[in-house]
Amino acid sequence: MISRFQVALKNLLRKKVRTLLTLVGIMLSSWVLVSLLGFNRGYEQALNRDIDNMGYQLMVMAKGCPYEAATMMLQGGAGLRYIDRSMVDSIVSNPAVDKVTPILMQAFFDPNKGDGGGIAGYYGVEIATYPAMKPFFRFRQGGWFRDEHATEAVMGFEAAELEQREVGDMIMVPEKNIPLKVVGILERTGTQDDGTIFVPLKTLQKISAIDKITTIGIKIKKDADSSKLENALYQLPDVQVVSFSQVKQTIMKLISTARVMVLSIAIVAIIIAMVGVINTILMSVLERKQEIGILKTMGAMPGDIFRLVWTETLILCACGGVGGIVFALAFARVTDIMVRSILPYAPSGGLVMIDIRLAALTLAIIVAVGLASGLYPAWKAGRMRPLESIRGEG
Amino acid sequence: MARKHHSILSAAVSACLAALLLCLAMAIPVSAAVNCELNNPVSDVPWLFPESTSFKTGYFSFAARGGPPLLRKVETRLGGFPALYAPLNVPYTIYEIYNGKRKIGYVHGVNQKGQYGVLEVFLSLDMNGVIKAFYIQRMAGPWTKKFTSPAFGRRFVGLTLKDFEQYDTVGGKGSGKVAALHNPAPEAVTDFLGLLRAVKKNLILMDEFFYSAERPST
Numbered sequence: 001m002i003s004r005f006q007v008a009l010k011n012l013l014r015k016k017v018r019t020l021l022t023l024v025g026i027m028l029s030s031w032v033l034v035s036l037l038g039f040n041r042g043y044e045q046a047l048n049r050d051i052d053n054m055g056y057q058l059m060v061m062a063k064g065c066p067y068e069a070a071t072m073m074l075q076g077g078a079g080l081r082y083i084d085r086s087m088v089d090s091i092v093s094n095p096a097v098d099k100v101t102p103i104l105m106q107a108f109f110d111p112n113k114g115d116g117g118g119i120a121g122y123y124g125v126e127i128a129t130y131p132a133m134k135p136f137f138r139f140r141q142g143g144w145f146r147d148e149h150a151t152e153a154v155m156g157f158e159a160a161e162l163e164q165r166e167v168g169d170m171i172m173v174p175e176k177n178i179p180l181k182v183v184g185i186l187e188r189t190g191t192q193d194d195g196t197i198f199v200p201l202k203t204l205q206k207i208s209a210i211d212k213i214t215t216i217g218i219k220i221k222k223d224a225d226s227s228k229l230e231n232a233l234y235q236l237p238d239v240q241v242v243s244f245s246q247v248k249q250t251i252m253k254l255i256s257t258a259r260v261m262v263l264s265i266a267i268v269a270i271i272i273a274m275v276g277v278i279n280t281i282l283m284s285v286l287e288r289k290q291e292i293g294i295l296k297t298m299g300a301m302p303g304d305i306f307r308l309v310w311t312e313t314l315i316l317c318a319c320g321g322v323g324g325i326v327f328a329l330a331f332a333r334v335t336d337i338m339v340r341s342i343l344p345y346a347p348s349g350g351l352v353m354i355d356i357r358l359a360a361l362t363l364a365i366i367v368a369v370g371l372a373s374g375l376y377p378a379w380k381a382g383r384m385r386p387l388e389s390i391r392g393e394g
Numbered sequence: 395m396a397r398k399h400h401s402i403l404s405a406a407v408s409a410c411l412a413a414l415l416l417c418l419a420m421a422i423p424v425s426a427a428v429n430c431e432l433n434n435p436v437s438d439v440p441w442l443f444p445e446s447t448s449f450k451t452g453y454f455s456f457a458a459r460g461g462p463p464l465l466r467k468v469e470t471r472l473g474g475f476p477a478l479y480a481p482l483n484v485p486y487t488i489y490e491i492y493n494g495k496r497k498i499g500y501v502h503g504v505n506q507k508g509q510y511g512v513l514e515v516f517l518s519l520d521m522n523g524v525i526k527a528f529y530i531q532r533m534a535g536p537w538t539k540k541f542t543s544p545a546f547g548r549r550f551v552g553l554t555l556k557d558f559e560q561y562d563t564v565g566g567k568g569s570g571k572v573a574a575l576h577n578p579a580p581e582a583v584t585d586f587l588g589l590l591r592a593v594k595k596n597l598i599l600m601d602e603f604f605y606s607a608e609r610p611s612t
Contacts, residue, residue, distance in 0.1 A: 116433075169507075170509060
């Protein structure tokens with residue numbers, strides 16, 4: 001005996017072009033929706049990963065603009081404020097603190113960089129404490145500095161690639177004309193560390209003729225209360241605390257506008273696809289008036305006709321939904337590149353994360369909305385009067 | 395019949411609208427990495443090529459033309475060692491120079507490993523491959539000014555690939571006009587040899603990708 005599913009499938013295959021075009025509409029909606037949901041999840045995960053890769057959750061710096069250090073690195077802002085090295089000792093004594101590392105960020109004007117010169121940023125780090133903050137660092141060549149006073153440098157992957165440096169080569173600190181020997185080149189991390197040049201803290205202090213630091217990176221103990229520690233750090237004189245959870249919240253707020261826009265586009269795409277479904281199924285019902293009438297005269301109940309038409313909707317939406325998800329998975333990398341180029345800030349790693357649960361959720365949404373769209377055509381088909389349908393022109 | 399066409403048309407419009415929305419959401423140009431570019435071509439090209447009235451920026455790569463055999467050929471012409479820095483798929487940037495509608499030459503730059511960092515060396519070349527201008531865009535070290543001085547740059551004007559054919563990029567030994575190019579900073583031998591190697595590399599690349607193709611075959 002032929003099943004309802006087979007009858008529905010045969011009905012859809014009668015008008016192949018129309019069915020195919022409707023399927024394409026549903027596929028595109030499904031593609032947009034699953035990519036958007038995947039982006040929602042992937043962006044936050046990538047941001048968390050980037051923050052974890054910082055190695056520390058809190059940064060302490062001198063009072064002023066909290067983004068001054070970053071601005072300096074990017075644009076060479078003058079008047080950077082410094083904090084005393086002794087501050088590290090007062091922070092490390094807090095029981096909530098796991099690890100602490102002092103950092104000195106310095107920017108030197110390089111007249112040969114870019115159009116009209118540019119800024120070369122150097123990171124002064126302590127060999128005793130900094131590597132412990134970044135246990136995930138892997139070296140492509142060489143390793144960390146020999147000691148805190150060595151005139152050596154460790155280069156991020158891209159910094160080394162840009163300058164064509166290898167271990168044993170030399171680099172020159174602009175402005176100061178001090179040569180440093182490259183002793184290590186890091187593997188690509190996908191973070192800002194790729195473009196960084198690390199120098200022993202004491203060496204950079206000597207080069208810059210500064211005995212202070214710009215930043216203290218703090219790693220919090222796993223079971224510690226970070227907000228309590230933040231409050232305690234705020235009691236220190238002339239410093240401010242930058243928490244990466246705050247940074248994350250700020251970035252997520254910035255990105256929320258873009259997310260709302262893309263969500264709106266996804267909703268409009270779904271609506272268009274659903275109108276297509278209604279149109280296709282309704283046309284199919286109207287074209288088969290006589291058939292439906294004959295089915296009813298043979299004993300089919302309104303519920304049977306309703307379920308038959310609804311099954312057609314189900315097949316259309318399920319196939320379109322699955323197709324869209326397959327496309328989204330296949331082109332996730334392309335979507336990633338495109339999304340990355342429009343965002344004001346994009347963390348490293350994959351931004352679109354589609355897993356089986358997300359795929360199932362998308363399919364459920366598409367099928368549910370599709371079935372809702374099929375309600376009216378199915379109801380109309382179920383309500384047809386048999387004799388009038390048979391008498392009417394096909 | 396009309397109803398059938400109407401329904402197909404309607405489904406097609408729906409699909410197209412959905413596709414359009416998808417494109418609107420995601421249509422962004424993807425930028426490509428490039429090998430060595432002028433920092434500001436609009437202002438750099440006119441002084442590198444004073445007769446120019448306009449220029450076109452183009453890209454070429456081993457991957458797009460010649461592939462590994464051409465790369466090996468260029469490396470052999472360069473002396474075999476060390477290998478070219480740029481991988482096969484990295485595009486080189488070329489500026490085609492025009493006077494009105496007539497193409498009058500090229501500006502092309504290459505990267506070369508230097509003593510304290512990368513060297514970015516550009517050449518202006520006429521349609522016969524004769525150097526019209528030599529320009530170091532990037533170099534690190536206290537001696538940079540000695541190499542970027544107009545006097546040093548002028549020594550390269552008029553040279554061609556023929557002058558560099560016998561130049562040994564590994565040993566740094568040359569003859570004729572190339573041998574007459576004296577190092578203005580004896581303390582920076584690595585950079586001086588790097589510059590000569592960059593010029594030869596630049597001329598070989600131009601010969602393989604442009605001049606050989608433009609020369610009528612004999």
